[in-house]
Amino acid sequence: MISVQNVDFNYPDGPDVLRGVNLQILDGEFVAIMGENGAGKTTLVKMFNGLLKPSSGSVTVDGVETTKRSVAQLSRNVGLIFQNPDNQLFAETVEQELGFSLKNFGFSDEVVQKRVTSFLHILDLERYANSSPFVLSGGERKRVALAAILVWDPRHVIMDEPTIGQDYLQKERLRNFIMQLVSQGKTIIIVTHDVEFVAECKPRIILLSHGQVIGDGPATRILTDPALVEKASLTVPQIATLMRNLADGNTEQRIVDVYSARDYLVKKLRKGERGLEGQ
Amino acid sequence: MTAILARNLSFKYAGAQEPSMEGVNISIEKGEFVLLTGPSGCGKTTLCRCLNGLIPNFYSGELTGELEVDGVNVEGKTTAEMATHVGFVFQNPENQLFSLSVERDVGFGLENLGVPKQEAIERVEWAMRSTGILNLRDKAPYELSGGQQQRAAIAGVLAMRPSILVLDEPTSFLDPKSAEEIVSVIAKLGRDLGLTILLVEHRLDVVSRYADRVVVMDGGKIRLDGPPRQVYDDQARLIGVGLPRVTMLCHLLRREGFDLPNPITVEEASAEIRRLLTK
Numbered sequence: 001m002i003s004v005q006n007v008d009f010n011y012p013d014g015p016d017v018l019r020g021v022n023l024q025i026l027d028g029e030f031v032a033i034m035g036e037n038g039a040g041k042t043t044l045v046k047m048f049n050g051l052l053k054p055s056s057g058s059v060t061v062d063g064v065e066t067t068k069r070s071v072a073q074l075s076r077n078v079g080l081i082f083q084n085p086d087n088q089l090f091a092e093t094v095e096q097e098l099g100f101s102l103k104n105f106g107f108s109d110e111v112v113q114k115r116v117t118s119f120l121h122i123l124d125l126e127r128y129a130n131s132s133p134f135v136l137s138g139g140e141r142k143r144v145a146l147a148a149i150l151v152w153d154p155r156h157v158i159m160d161e162p163t164i165g166q167d168y169l170q171k172e173r174l175r176n177f178i179m180q181l182v183s184q185g186k187t188i189i190i191v192t193h194d195v196e197f198v199a200e201c202k203p204r205i206i207l208l209s210h211g212q213v214i215g216d217g218p219a220t221r222i223l224t225d226p227a228l229v230e231k232a233s234l235t236v237p238q239i240a241t242l243m244r245n246l247a248d249g250n251t252e253q254r255i256v257d258v259y260s261a262r263d264y265l266v267k268k269l270r271k272g273e274r275g276l277e278g279q
Numbered sequence: 280m281t282a283i284l285a286r287n288l289s290f291k292y293a294g295a296q297e298p299s300m301e302g303v304n305i306s307i308e309k310g311e312f313v314l315l316t317g318p319s320g321c322g323k324t325t326l327c328r329c330l331n332g333l334i335p336n337f338y339s340g341e342l343t344g345e346l347e348v349d350g351v352n353v354e355g356k357t358t359a360e361m362a363t364h365v366g367f368v369f370q371n372p373e374n375q376l377f378s379l380s381v382e383r384d385v386g387f388g389l390e391n392l393g394v395p396k397q398e399a400i401e402r403v404e405w406a407m408r409s410t411g412i413l414n415l416r417d418k419a420p421y422e423l424s425g426g427q428q429q430r431a432a433i434a435g436v437l438a439m440r441p442s443i444l445v446l447d448e449p450t451s452f453l454d455p456k457s458a459e460e461i462v463s464v465i466a467k468l469g470r471d472l473g474l475t476i477l478l479v480e481h482r483l484d485v486v487s488r489y490a491d492r493v494v495v496m497d498g499g500k501i502r503l504d505g506p507p508r509q510v511y512d513d514q515a516r517l518i519g520v521g522l523p524r525v526t527m528l529c530h531l532l533r534r535e536g537f538d539l540p541n542p543i544t545v546e547e548a549s550a551e552i553r554r555l556l557t558k
Contacts, residue, residue: 165448265532
């Protein structure tokens with residue numbers, strides 16, 4: 001469990017980045033941290049693996065305060081995948097990149113090889129095994145960065161803007177992959193402002209604005225609240241707006257994704273047709 | 280008049296096994312707003328890099344075919360020469376801004392071109408007004424929000440008075456509200472100044488309403504080319520284009536036997552579905 005209590009954070013002589021943040025993320029939860037550019041999202045998740053320590057308040061991971069552990073110790077259980085893969089990648093080949101941390105954590109050569117091979121496959125990177133990460137496209141480098149963290153099997157996985165630079169099919173693949181990780185019991189935390197992606201994944205949303213938590217709840221509730229969403233410089237997903245338009249002021253429906261909208265509308269339209277036949 | 284004319288254009292990056300772009304033929308008229316999309320690695324960035332001479336001046340490899348931009352044969356031209364014809368805006372505005380104030384950043388390119396001082400001042404003023412950032416002139420780039428930074432980057436390019444703007448995923452790093460604002464600024468520049476716009480984007484939900492034409496690339500080739508309503512069909516979906524969610528919903532409903540056209544905005548889709556519901 002990740003627990004954040006009364007956390008304030010400011011860089012030396014800088015303005016407050018986080019103010020009075022309280023939240024708990026349970027083991028195995030799937031959470032999206034959303035908010036405007038500069039809301040404090042990345043700062044918040046950097047506290048989860050100890051890269052940043054609170055100016056006041058406390059952050060505990062699996063019952064231990066982050067100030068009592070090194071980043072290396074925390075990272076074994078908390079994998080943080082950076083927004084910009086170039087901040088993370090340095091090895092000469094994709095294969096070496098994936099094996100690096102495993103070796104550092106002391107796994108045997110045999111285990112390293114097995115895990116690397118398996119993750120090259122899972123993230124569709126086999127053909128790049130011997131390429132330098134730097135000749136790959138932005139989207140591909142992001143997948144390498146993701147594989148390089150997942151390969152050591154951390155219990156909590158944090159992805160900072162995983163959908164940037166990914167096309168539609170890759171996002172679909174990422175979504176399936178996240179669901180797979182969630183079903184394995186991992187805690188998944190994504191930092192994102194991709195409302196359409198979140199509308200399809202439907203995680204719990206923690207909404208940040210100007211360093212404060214302004215909303216916390218299921219995606220279907222947060223994303224159908226235009227006033228709240230607006231406050232965090234996000235937009236309501238297209239489908240939610242459409243359903244709102246169709247409901248003519250009736251805002252009871254909490255539909256945010258394409259497939260739920262189809263099911264709802266098909267039912268409603270068929271009922272209409274039957275109704276007419278009956279007259 | 281033709282703004283961009285490519286004939287059988289191909290490029291293979293040095294050291295790559297396969298060409299990144301192969302046999303591209305395209306003709307874009309002056310003043311057109313063209314959306315270029317396709318899965319990552321499809322060759323869209325490669326095509327853009329040819330337009331201002333980044334390829335082959337800064338990326339070596341084998342370039343064949345013919346390319347005319349703004350009436351100029353690009354072969355043998357430097358990127359600096361092309362900068363007055365084609366303005367290039369990148370994904371991450373931070374890479375494009377480095378001065379101590381917005382005003383200096385916007386004027387930087389002009390200074391390099393040796394434009395006389397009085398004219399430079401007028402052009403910087405005009406570019407800042409056109410992008411709505413006059414009030415930010417004395418701010419440092421790091422004091423700006425992501426959306427403001429991207430406006431400043433566009434202003435810097437605009438000051439060079441290009442007739443064509445090429446924007447490579449300019450909204451990727453922006454929150455949804457800022458993304459909508461930037462895209463509407465770009466569309467307005469196209470309309471008011473008669474600029475030709477070539478916009479590379481995955482966020483079709485935000486961009487589609489402005490595009491005269493959508494070009495879809497896949498595997499280094501142009502696969503689809505036409506007005507959005509026509510291009511957003513099953514084939515586009517199979518290539519992996521992330522259709523606007525409301526367009527996708529209408530596809531799904533058509534498959535269930537309902538009579539719907541191919542709307543590309545929430546407003547259109549709402550009207551069409553409401554028509555069915557009240558029939």
